[in-house]
Amino acid sequence: MGALRGRSTALLCALVGTAMLVVGCGGSSDTGGSGGNTPATSASVAGTKVTATEKEYSISLSTMTFAPGVYTFEAQNAGTMPHDLTIAGPGVTQQSTPTLQPGDTAPLTATLQPGTYELWCSIPGHKELGMDVKIQVS
């Protein structure tokens, strides 16, 4: 009886010792750095998603800070007239969404390189009325 109890205690000590060793090892390897804050991307959206809200007569983007890479501009027609979203710039020959009716949305995917890109609505007259925005990629 006494011998059995002694063996159990020894085994318990060994297990606790092992557990502490594992915890200590995990703790020492934790660098606690800032970490990469990678946004989750759904399968239907390529790269970074940026919302482009269009109305009469303006285009507002959800960000104005762009690093080189793949972006999907989600054009949202929040106005009362048909609009589209067109982009052109380094490595991107003019590319447009279909004409969007009020309330419609459509994606426009482009690979941006360092430089200046222009986003505008190609419905005649709309660009001149203010549906025109330039973005800087760096």
Ligand SMILES: [Cu+2]
């Ligand atoms: Cu328009």
